[in-house]
Every structure is written in C-alpha cells, then in structure tokens.
Amino acid sequence: MSLEMMEQIIEVVFAILILLGAVIAVISVLGLIRLPDVYLRSHAATKSATLGVLLILLGAFFYTWFVHDFFSIKLLLGILFVFITSPVAGHLNARAAYRSGVALWKGSVRDDFREAIKQERQLEIEEIKNRN
Amino acid sequence: MTTTLLWVSLILLSLAILGALYRLLKGPSIADRIAALDTIGILLLSMIAVLGITTGTRAYFDIILVIGILTFIGTTAMARYIERGVVLESGDDGTNH
Numbered sequence: 001m002s003l004e005m006m007e008q009i010i011e012v013v014f015a016i017l018i019l020l021g022a023v024i025a026v027i028s029v030l031g032l033i034r035l036p037d038v039y040l041r042s043h044a045a046t047k048s049a050t051l052g053v054l055l056i057l058l059g060a061f062f063y064t065w066f067v068h069d070f071f072s073i074k075l076l077l078g079i080l081f082v083f084i085t086s087p088v089a090g091h092l093n094a095r096a097a098y099r100s101g102v103a104l105w106k107g108s109v110r111d112d113f114r115e116a117i118k119q120e121r122q123l124e125i126e127e128i129k130n131r132n
Numbered sequence: 133m134t135t136t137l138l139w140v141s142l143i144l145l146s147l148a149i150l151g152a153l154y155r156l157l158k159g160p161s162i163a164d165r166i167a168a169l170d171t172i173g174i175l176l177l178s179m180i181a182v183l184g185i186t187t188g189t190r191a192y193f194d195i196i197l198v199i200g201i202l203t204f205i206g207t208t209a210m211a212r213y214i215e216r217g218v219v220l221e222s223g224d225d226g227t228n229h
Contacts (some may be wrong), residue, residue: 002206004214008134012134012137013135015133015137015138015141018138018141018182019137019138019140019141019144019228020177021141021178022140022141022142022144022148022182023144023146024155025144025178026144026145026148026151027146027147028148028171029147029148029149029151029152029171029175030151032152032155032167032168032171033151033154033155034149038159038163038167040165040166041167042166042167043157043161045152045167045168045170045171046167046170047183049171049175050174052178053174053175053177053178054180056141056178056182057178057181057196059136060151060181060182060184060185062137063185064185064190064214067185068185068188068190070190072190074196074197075181075196077197077229078177078181078193078196078197081197081201082147082174082200082202084209085200085203085204086174086204087172087213088208089170089203089204089207090167090170092207092208092209092211092212093166093167093170093207093211094163094184095161095165095211095212096163096211096214097140097161097163099215100161100162100163100214100215102161102163103158104214109146110135112193123169
C-alpha cells in the first residue's frame with residue numbers, strides 16, 4: 001500500500017468521525033423537538049449534543065494534525081472547554097427551570113427535589129422565626 | 133470523497149440548527165429557549181470547525197473558543213436570572229434568598 005493511499009484513508013476516517021458527530025447532533029436536536037417537557041429536553045440537548053460536538057472537534061483536530069500537519073492547541077482547548085461547561089450549563093438551566101416553577105411532564109413518576117425544596121423552605125422559616 | 137463527507141456533515145449541522153431554532157421560537161417556558169440557545173451555540177461552534185477544515189484555513193479556530201465561552205456565560209446568566217431575578221448577587225444584604 002502506497003503512502004498516498006494511506007493518507008487518503010486517514011482523511012476519510014476522520015471525515016467519517018466528523019460525519020458521525022453531525023449525525024449525533026441531529027439526533028439530539030430531534031430529541032429537543034420531540035420530547036415532552038423541559039427536563040427531558042435538556043437531557044437530550046446537553047448529553048448527546050456534547051458527544052456530537054466532541055466527536056466533531058476531535059475529528060477536526062486529528063484532521064488538521066495529520067492532513068494539514070498542524071497541531072492545533074486551540075481546538076484541544078475548545079474540546080476541553082465544551083466538555084467541562086456543557087454539563088454545568090445544562091444542570092444550571094434545569095435547576096433554574098424547576099425553581100422558577102416549570103411543571104413536570106404528566107407521565108413523570110418521581111420527584112425527589114420537591115421534598116428537598118420543602119425542607120429548605122421549612123428551615124428558612126424557622127430561621128426567620130428564631131431571628132425574631 | 134472527503135469533501136463530500138464534510139459537506140454532508142455541514143448540511144446535517146445546519147438542519148440541526150434549524151430544529152433548535154424551532155424550539156427557540158416555540159418553547160413554552162423560558163428554560164426551553166435557554167436550552168435551545170445553548171444547543172444552537174454549541175452546534176454553531178462545531179459548524180465553524182468543519183467549515184475551517186473544509187476551506188483549509190485555521191484562522192477560524194479562534195472563533196470556536198470565543199463562541200464556547202460566550203455560550204456558557206450567556207446560559208449561566210440567563211439561568212440565574214430566571215432562578216432568582218438577579219444575575220449577580222451583592223451577597224451582603226440577604227434579600228435575594
């Protein structure tokens with residue numbers, strides 16, 4: 001097998017990695033459109049969108065490394081940053097949604113956070129009473 | 133072959149952005165819209181990466197970092213705003229609990 005052919009195969013492999021990431025991104029947006037409430041939607045949006053973007057950025061990183069012969073620190077930093085911040089942002093958004101009173105889907109079977117919030121409110125009320 | 137694959141993934145990503153735009157316009161609660169905006173930002177970031185290697189330039193890779201940071205900060209600020217009504221707390225008067 002000649003060197004040129006190897007290079008072509010490597011190119012196609014990383015392009016397929018990028019394509020796989022794009023397909024996963026489309027699936028996650030399908031979840032964002034179809035799922036019934038904000039918590040399920042953010043589940044679809046954060047997890048699989050992160051995976052899709054990770055695959056795409058990794059594909060782009062290796063592509064620039066092997067084909068353009070350039071080791072891109074910026075892309076690595078971008079991967080790291082998205083990997084750290086995307087779950088945090090999703091969690092913050094879901095918590096804010098619950099605390100601002102967005103209702104759960106009718107088919108939800110379990111809601112542990114309501115008890116926790118109730119206890120927290122009780123503690124706050126007692127604290128205010130003690131202060132007076 | 134490679135160019136075709138890259139263009140197909142660009143088209144798929146733009147379709148995904150269109151879908152997220154639908155959720156952004158329709159979404160019943162504000163949190164839906166925030167999640168949709170977050171998704172749009174992340175998809176835009178990956179689209180720019182693909183565009184960069186399609187055109188063979190690496191000048192676009194700065195934009196990836198900037199969009200990533202802006203998306204995270206925007207999502208955090210909006211989430212804190214709908215949770216408490218303030219973005220930055222002063223922390224000393226205790227009125228914002």
